[in-house]
Amino acid sequence: MPDYSWPSPATSALIGKRVTRVDAPAKVSGHAQYTYDYHGKNMLFGKVVRSPYAKAKIVSIDVSAAEKMPGVKAVQIIQKAGSTVQWAGDEVVAVAAIDEATADDAARAIKIEYKKLAHLVSDAEPPAGAGEAAGPFSSDDIDDAIGNQLPDKQFIEALQQRGVSFKPEEDDLKDWADEGASDDVINAIRKAPFHNTEGQQPHSFFQKAAAQTQGDPDKAMAEAEVTSEGLYGATVIAHCCLESHGSVTEWPDKDHVFTHISTQNVSGIAGQMADPLEVPAANIRVHQDNMGGGFGSKFAADRWDIAAARLSKKAGGRPVRIMLERDAELQVAGARPSAYARVKVGAKKDGTLLAWQSTSWGTGGPGGGGMPPIPYIFSIPNKRAEHTTVRNNIGPARAWRAPNHPQAAMITMGALDDLAAKLNMSPLDLWIKNLDIAGPRKDTYREELGIAAELMDWSNKWKPRGTNLSSGIARGLGLSIHTWGGRGHNSDCDVTIHPDGSVEVKIGTQDIGTGTRTTIAIVVAETLGLPVEAINLYIGDTLYPPSGGSGGSTTPGGVSSSSRRAAVDAREALFAQVAPGLNAQANDLECVNGTVRVKSGPSRSLSWKQACSKLGAMPVTARGKNPDKSKPPDLTNSGVGGVSMADVAVDMETGVVQVKKMVAVQDCGLIIDLKTAESSCYGALVMGISYALFEEKLFDQQTGRMLNPNMEFYRLAGLNDIPELVVHMMTGKGYDERGVIGLGEPPVISPGAAISNAVANAIGVRVPILPITPDKVLAALSQSTRAGAQ
Amino acid sequence: MPDDQSKTPESVGSGVSRRDFLKISSVSAAAVPVLGTRIVKASGAPVTVYGPGRVPVELNVNGQLHKLQIEPRMTLLDALRDELQITGAKRVCDRAECGACTVITDGKAVYACSVLAIAAQGKRITTIESVMQGEALHPIQTAFVENDASQCGFCTPGFVVALKAFLDQHPKATPDEIRRGLSGNLCRCGTYHGIQQAISQITQRGA
Numbered sequence A: 001m002p003d004y005s006w007p008s009p010a011t012s013a014l015i016g017k018r019v020t021r022v023d024a025p026a027k028v029s030g031h032a033q034y035t036y037d038y039h040g041k042n043m044l045f046g047k048v049v050r051s052p053y054a055k056a057k058i059v060s061i062d063v064s065a066a067e068k069m070p071g072v073k074a075v076q077i078i079q080k081a082g083s084t085v086q087w088a089g090d091e092v093v094a095v096a097a098i099d100e101a102t103a104d105d106a107a108r109a110i111k112i113e114y115k116k117l118a119h120l121v122s123d124a125e126p127p128a129g130a131g132e133a134a135g136p137f138s139s140d141d142i143d144d145a146i147g148n149q150l151p152d153k154q155f156i157e158a159l160q161q162r163g164v165s166f167k168p169e170e171d172d173l174k175d176w177a178d179e180g181a182s183d184d185v186i187n188a189i190r191k192a193p194f195h196n197t198e199g200q201q202p203h204s205f206f207q208k209a210a211a212q213t214q215g216d217p218d219k220a221m222a223e224a225e226v227t228s229e230g231l232y233g234a235t236v237i238a239h240c241c242l243e244s245h246g247s248v249t250e251w252p253d254k255d256h257v258f259t260h261i262s263t264q265n266v267s268g269i270a271g272q273m274a275d276p277l278e279v280p281a282a283n284i285r286v287h288q289d290n291m292g293g294g295f296g297s298k299f300a301a302d303r304w305d306i307a308a309a310r311l312s313k314k315a316g317g318r319p320v321r322i323m324l325e326r327d328a329e330l331q332v333a334g335a336r337p338s339a340y341a342r343v344k345v346g347a348k349k350d351g352t353l354l355a356w357q358s359t360s361w362g363t364g365g366p367g368g369g370g371m372p373p374i375p376y377i378f379s380i381p382n383k384r385a386e387h388t389t390v391r392n393n394i395g396p397a398r399a400w401r402a403p404n405h406p407q408a409a410m411i412t413m414g415a416l417d418d419l420a421a422k423l424n425m426s427p428l429d430l431w432i433k434n435l436d437i438a439g440p441r442k443d444t445y446r447e448e449l450g451i452a453a454e455l456m457d458w459s460n461k462w463k464p465r466g467t468n469l470s471s472g473i474a475r476g477l478g479l480s481i482h483t484w485g486g487r488g489h490n491s492d493c494d495v496t497i498h499p500d501g502s503v504e505v506k507i508g509t510q511d512i513g514t515g516t517r518t519t520i521a522i523v524v525a526e527t528l529g530l531p532v533e534a535i536n537l538y539i540g541d542t543l544y545p546p547s548g549g550s551g552g553s554t555t556p557g558g559v560s561s562s563s564r565r566a567a568v569d570a571r572e573a574l575f576a577q578v579a580p581g582l583n584a585q586a587n588d589l590e591c592v593n594g595t596v597r598v599k600s601g602p603s604r605s606l607s608w609k610q611a612c613s614k615l616g617a618m619p620v621t622a623r624g625k626n627p628d629k630s631k632p633p634d635l636t637n638s639g640v641g642g643v644s645m646a647d648v649a650v651d652m653e654t655g656v657v658q659v660k661k662m663v664a665v666q667d668c669g670l671i672i673d674l675k676t677a678e679s680s681c682y683g684a685l686v687m688g689i690s691y692a693l694f695e696e697k698l699f700d701q702q703t704g705r706m707l708n709p710n711m712e713f714y715r716l717a718g719l720n721d722i723p724e725l726v727v728h729m730m731t732g733k734g735y736d737e738r739g740v741i742g743l744g745e746p747p748v749i750s751p752g753a754a755i756s757n758a759v760a761n762a763i764g765v766r767v768p769i770l771p772i773t774p775d776k777v778l779a780a781l782s783q784s785t786r787a788g789a790q
Numbered sequence B: 001m002p003d004d005q006s007k008t009p010e011s012v013g014s015g016v017s018r019r020d021f022l023k024i025s026s027v028s029a030a031a032v033p034v035l036g037t038r039i040v041k042a043s044g045a046p047v048t049v050y051g052p053g054r055v056p057v058e059l060n061v062n063g064q065l066h067k068l069q070i071e072p073r074m075t076l077l078d079a080l081r082d083e084l085q086i087t088g089a090k091r092v093c094d095r096a097e098c099g100a101c102t103v104i105t106d107g108k109a110v111y112a113c114s115v116l117a118i119a120a121q122g123k124r125i126t127t128i129e130s131v132m133q134g135e136a137l138h139p140i141q142t143a144f145v146e147n148d149a150s151q152c153g154f155c156t157p158g159f160v161v162a163l164k165a166f167l168d169q170h171p172k173a174t175p176d177e178i179r180r181g182l183s184g185n186l187c188r189c190g191t192y193h194g195i196q197q198a199i200s201q202i203t204q205r206g207a
Helices: A024-028 A064-068 A100-109 A139-147 A152-162 A170-178 A183-191 A217-223 A266-277 A303-314 A326-332 A405-422 A427-433 A439-456 A516-528 A555-582 A608-613 A674-693 A751-763 A774-789 B018-030 B076-083 B139-146 B156-169 B175-181 B192-205
Strands: A044-050 A056-062 A072-077 A091-097 A111-116 A206-208 A212-214 A226-234 A246-253 A256-261 A284-287 A320-323 A339-347 A353-363 A382-390 A473-484 A491-497 A503-506 A535-538 A589-592 A595-598 A601-607 A620-626 A640-651 A657-666 A724-729 B037-042 B045-050 B055-061 B064-070 B102-105 B108-111 B124-126
Touching (some): A024 B139, A024 B156, A044 A100, A044 A303, A044 A326, A056 A091, A064 A100, A072 A100, A072 A303, A091 A100, A139 A170, A217 A353, A217 A382, A226 A405, A246 A303, A256 A266, A266 A284, A353 A405, A405 A473, A427 A473, A439 A473, A439 A640, A439 A657, A473 A751, A491 A516, A491 A555, A503 A555, A516 A555, A555 A589, A555 A601, A555 A608, A555 A620, A595 A608, A601 A608, A640 A751, A674 B192, A751 A774, B055 B076, B064 B076, B076 B102, B102 B156, B108 B156, B139 B156, B139 B192, B156 B175, B175 B192
Parallel strands (some): A044 A320, A256 A284, A353 A382, A503 A535, B055 B124
Antiparallel strands (some): A044 A091, A056 A111, A072 A091, A212 A382, A246 A256, A246 A320, A339 A353, A473 A640, A491 A503, A491 A620, A589 A595, A640 A657, B037 B045, B055 B064, B102 B108, B102 B124
């Protein structure tokens, strides 16, 4: 059997080196085509009429005036009269017209009468005792839990306790498995007790999740030498993809659909569109060259995508484009659930963690949302964690890079940082003291904390809380650690070697800006001994072998494994043809530096072109798969550890926080391209600064609408908010041999917690909730002054 | 608003003062819609009125003259993207907040989402598509490629065009000045580190 294992980065030409992103020239020159750029022949422009109310019953819909307008080609009612809309911005009607202005006019001509219902858009702390016991899981609840990557153990326990309110069908189970639910979870859904809830009163806004208890938290807390209490959390934020959600869909004939869609899930979209459009998935072609950001919010064929397809059908198959306007993008196309917790931690005087008690809550919109995995990373021996879900009318949550983890890090690392302050310990010492309970990556953390501390100059720069003040500017350091899974997803890949020496790679994956094209090109080029430019790579189409959605940091592991196996098998087929001419055994050949040569006698060699000409008239194609137990070894792995450290300056008069420096130290197994891997970490630090200091979806309690659905008041960090950033990737022994692991989630988890901790270290008091805006800093300072005066 | 309130005319585009605009709109509202432009007297001066309906518009984009029939309410960005299929400038915020649509008109960086196409007539419009020098990348583009200053790439054309416009006007700018010059552009993936490295490279090697 051929050797599929990864070559060592020490001896490889490309793997682990800094290779320039292969599609960078297309991106910097404006030639990269995005879904939003696609202009179909005779394309129509779609617009969606959205509910102005956060909760309302649709009484009547009158589209007659719109239908009669010149230039209007189709009108599609999305939610009929009688339906209840659950959030402001919910889709009600869609129109398609010959140009955008006409579509806008038509949308305005549609008359919808609503009956307003009471809504809730707040996610404030639920009143004591308000949470009702969670009922059985609806299929939406299960979607939500999978989307939020609820840990298996927690999910399965909840399924056993709460049961389900529906009878799961095989199709549903298959969908959930495709969305990432493990076999254990699928079995638990299958076996969960059925409780009929029909005719029962609707749920309360507040639902209690089952408490998680371990050890004897009350006794341990009572025995603790030191305890620390505090409130920690993070508000709801948006994905704010620069390329908004949407698609351009046409019907080339009455049985076929062709959609250009902005998605993280090219291979999965056809299956989602098939049912609502009543077309076999095999008749639906999905295409995407480039996509302008998803961050977890673009896995589905959304309601507006289905509407575009239906409008197109009504309009005789003409392409219909619906790309969301910026306000809709921020209102309905993605939100990260909030999470808040009142935490009490108990420890020995030397810092040994003994007990954890938390009461948490948060919202992921109408579906609620699960408890973040707290305490995070540190498995504190005695704990009780209680959670209440707020189901409100802010619109549905979507996976946001590392679902639940940034919130869990903020809550846990914040609580531990306050404990360290109370113990008069440096948080670095407290973390190191407790690494024994930090799970399977504890040795990685130890190594990474050492490197990060050096890069931050921690030992020289760190001062006890509130003691580093000069000219009204307080300085402080903070840290946090994080983990993520990231095993490679299912992926198929075809590698073809042509007799003229050209190489083609086809794989139905997508490059969402993470460098997936570059990863695949490096793997195939390395395997065939060619330069990256020699690889003709085709991705982003259902014409190519299916490859999983880009979520949960599973893409690098998946596509590198399938493309490696395909390239090795294609190479073996070539060797079989070339070996006789070189008077060698096929297994004594290797591809090095544009040649095929004999390992035991490298002077016997052919150029790549000469070697390929031996193939005769026909090219060879090999299909590689991940996972593939028949072709060991496993080329991917799961479980990484990382550290973030922040150095901040806080203006004590204005409350403005400026990040001065950030350090990220991260492992992700074998790194294929060091350059784009580092970029993922730099980008995550920037995104972390952004959600730590600026981002928040604000809602008007009276109208239930989002107050800042634009990029002026939904603030993203800009170039001038970015300090010195230092990234260190863990490589070498202990890391390279683990196999490839993704990097989309891990580095974005800790920056928020690290910045929060640095601010507390600077100003001497905790600003409990992210984002740390100047008003919150000043409020925290004045509260502590008042408390000090009493 | 009483007419005499606006002593100083505020521009609403095409050299029409707000006061003129009020007068014109009352004229237009009474008039039968016609295709094309008309000249009306407003405050004694001739003013061009466009629309309603589609009107002929000429745009000089990347050295080429394009004749369009578009509604006067169409932005320059939408005219470029939807009428001419010149799609390098991106539509993101659509209200002058993010810079993804940046183009250069007569040497000045503008948000194409916030300029009406009719107001861009007679100007030299440069988009990302003509920043390359023939087949070769512009030094700014090379610096972006080498320093991995794009991830999803959706904001990248806006950054490159804004940077080119800034450096054309301030060839000796320092990295700090350039950063300030780019503060009207936003990125979501977080490519700022790469952009900063690119800026350092450009200020060292020249653009």
